[in-house]
Amino acid sequence: MFRFPVSLGGPHDNPxxxxxxxxxxxRAMMDEVDFFRSEKRDDQxxxxxxxxxxxxKRENSRVVxxxxxxxxxxxxxxxxxxxxxxxxxxxxxxLSVDMExxxxxxxxVQLREELKxxxxxxxxxxxxxxxxxxxxxxLQMQLVAVMRQxxxxxxxxxxxxxxxxxxRHEGSEMVPRQFIELGLPTAEVSSEExxxxxxxxxxxxxxxxxxxxxxxxxxxREESPETQSNGWGNPNxxxxxxxxxxxxxxxxxxxxxxxxxxxxARVSVRARSEAPTLSDGCHWRKYGQKMAKGNPxxxxxxxxxxxxxxxxxxxxQRCAEERSILITTxxxxxxxxxxxxxxxxxxxxxxxxxxxxxxxxMSSQDGLMNPTNLFARxxxxxxxSMATIxxxxxxxxxxxxxxxxxxxVNNQTNxxxxxxxxxxxxxxxxxxxxxxxxxxxxLYYNQQQSKFSGLQIPTQSLNAxxxxxxxxxxxxxxxNFAAALAAALTSIINGPNNHKNGDSNTGNNNVRTSSVxxx
DNA sequence: CGTTTTTGACCCGCGC
DNA sequence: GCGCGGGTCAAAAACG
Numbered sequence: 001m002f003r004f005p006v007s008l009g010g011p012h013d014n015p016x017x018x019x020x021x022x023x024x025x026x027r028a029m030m031d032e033v034d035f036f037r038s039e040k041r042d043d044q045x046x047x048x049x050x051x052x053x054x055x056x057k058r059e060n061s062r063v064v065x066x067x068x069x070x071x072x073x074x075x076x077x078x079x080x081x082x083x084x085x086x087x088x089x090x091x092x093x094x095l096s097v098d099m100e101x102x103x104x105x106x107x108x109v110q111l112r113e114e115l116k117x118x119x120x121x122x123x124x125x126x127x128x129x130x131x132x133x134x135x136x137x138x139l140q141m142q143l144v145a146v147m148r149q150x151x152x153x154x155x156x157x158x159x160x161x162x163x164x165x166x167x168r169h170e171g172s173e174m175v176p177r178q179f180i181e182l183g184l185p186t187a188e189v190s191s192e193e194x195x196x197x198x199x200x201x202x203x204x205x206x207x208x209x210x211x212x213x214x215x216x217x218x219x220x221r222e223e224s225p226e227t228q229s230n231g232w233g234n235p236n237x238x239x240x241x242x243x244x245x246x247x248x249x250x251x252x253x254x255x256x257x258x259x260x261x262x263x264x265a266r267v268s269v270r271a272r273s274e275a276p277t278l279s280d281g282c283h284w285r286k287y288g289q290k291m292a293k294g295n296p297x298x299x300x301x302x303x304x305x306x307x308x309x310x311x312x313x314x315x316x317q318r319c320a321e322e323r324s325i326l327i328t329t330x331x332x333x334x335x336x337x338x339x340x341x342x343x344x345x346x347x348x349x350x351x352x353x354x355x356x357x358x359x360x361x362m363s364s365q366d367g368l369m370n371p372t373n374l375f376a377r378x379x380x381x382x383x384x385s386m387a388t389i390x391x392x393x394x395x396x397x398x399x400x401x402x403x404x405x406x407x408x409v410n411n412q413t414n415x416x417x418x419x420x421x422x423x424x425x426x427x428x429x430x431x432x433x434x435x436x437x438x439x440x441x442x443l444y445y446n447q448q449q450s451k452f453s454g455l456q457i458p459t460q461s462l463n464a465x466x467x468x469x470x471x472x473x474x475x476x477x478x479x480n481f482a483a484a485l486a487a488a489l490t491s492i493i494n495g496p497n498n499h500k501n502g503d504s505n506t507g508n509n510n511v512r513t514s515s516v517x518x519x
Numbered sequence: 520c521g522t523t524t525t526t527g528a529c530c531c532g533c534g535c
Numbered sequence: 536g537c538g539c540g541g542g543t544c545a546a547a548a549a550c551g
Contacts, residue, residue, distance in 0.1 A: 287542095287544075288543055290540085292540085293539085293541090301542070
């Protein structure tokens with residue numbers, strides 16, 4: 001049902017990648033074998049280029065025969081295509097020096113290079129996965145919006161009246177507004193609709209906040225880094241300039257408004273930690289510290305420094321009542337690839353922000369029906385103390401309370417699928433910052449599912465790792481790519497210590513089919 | 520020497 | 536209008 005045009009482009013743009021990643025194990029193994037058997041071949045070999053090539057092929061075929069006689073054809077193909085270069089260099093070294101020591105060193109260097117390549121490949125796949133996840137979330141939000149629109153139309157048709165015509169008009173507005181606010185292409189939006197959105201959307205965004213002017217000011221501030229690629233400098237001048245010339249560049253304003261709005265949604269994480277900050281995989285630069293009223297502990301302000309102009313910020317403050325509790329508030333979405341550890345947290349903020357903002361941008365007439373409340377209704381019954389949503393705050397905020405005792409957490413996770421993943425990933429250790437993101441993923445999934453299943457809390461739900469794996473499986477038509485990506489996903493999600501979830505790969509198909517069935 | 524942290528100043532919105 | 540509080544800036548200091 002979903003398509004992933006952006007992410008699918010990655011692997012297919014580089015058709016070598018799946019192949020190379022697929023070949024890594026073979027290559028390493030072959031090289032080892034070559035190393036131990038090299039002396040015979042060196043004696044037999046002749047130095048001309050042609051015979052070198054011939055030798056390489058024979059060498060590889062020998063190895064294949066020794067290792068796996070039944071599948072000689074396939075492995076032979078792999079070796080012919082991928083091993084020629086390294087083997088040739090090895091032969092050259094053996095001929096020029098003829099010392100096993102040196103060859104072994106070269107072998108080691110080659111193996112390290114290959115490992116490095118493999119690591120880079122994995123890293124690239126992880127980044128692609130991160131992007132895919134974000135795109136997936138955005139698409140999910142679009143789907144929710146469309147379904148909401150359909151629901152509204154259905155409801156309005158049931159209670160047909162004159163007022164309903166007006167409401168329907170609002171409902172038809174809603175979707176394009178939603179699309180725009182998500183920062184997605186507005187090609188589907190007609191110019192007429194865009195005009196409506198232009199004139200009405202910004203106020204509607206702020207109506208839900210407690211202070212319209214405050215929101216307006218923040219909106220102006222937050223526009224500047226988005227419209228200017230230079231980052232956060234001189235927000236006031238830029239915003240004023242933008243405000244004065246806003247009539248000229250409507251789409252830019254819409255885009256910046258959407259992104260600024262996205263940035264306003266916050267995900268707050270309460271966790272016990274003796275460390276000054278929660279290590280979440282990102283690079284942060286502290287840009288300020290303030291003594292907040294009512295709290296003897298200072299509040300520190302950080303911004304992401306992994307990319308120039310990244311709008312993500314976080315606030316760190318210790319709880320006044322209990323100093324061991326660290327409250328970390330994330331705001332915004334990263335505009336750059338992330339390492340896996342950071343991807344977890346970033347995806348949380350993205351998903352949570354998407355939920356909150358979709359809620360805040362839905363029509364205000366159906367308060368409890370918006371995704372934010374779907375989120376609440378999905379999450380809170382399971383663990384009311386684990387996640388709370390603050391709608392009265394100036395910014396919509398999801399608070400994840402991770403300070404519960406381990407026993408409580410375990411008890412809850414037994415019945416709460418949302419907590420399965422954190423529990424698995426050892427989230428009780430605060431430095432394992434995977435949980436919030438996993439929460440976000442799982443929450444998002446559940447929110448969507450609850451939407452699809454008639455707003456019921458799913459009794460059988462996907463955990464975050466499975467959801468990601470499911471998306472991966474849905475994306476990857478190429479079996480090689482799927483295998484490589486699944487391996488990478490498993491390593492990302494489960495971490496190095498958790499191999500018992502190796503069967504999650506086998507569960508991917510089930511997850512995918514079940515999720516597809518739901519759709 | 521480049522990067523990060525510290526810290527006082529500043530800006531802005533809000534309430535009185 | 537004024538003070539307060541939250542948030543940010545930017546120069547200086549500290550650090551690696």
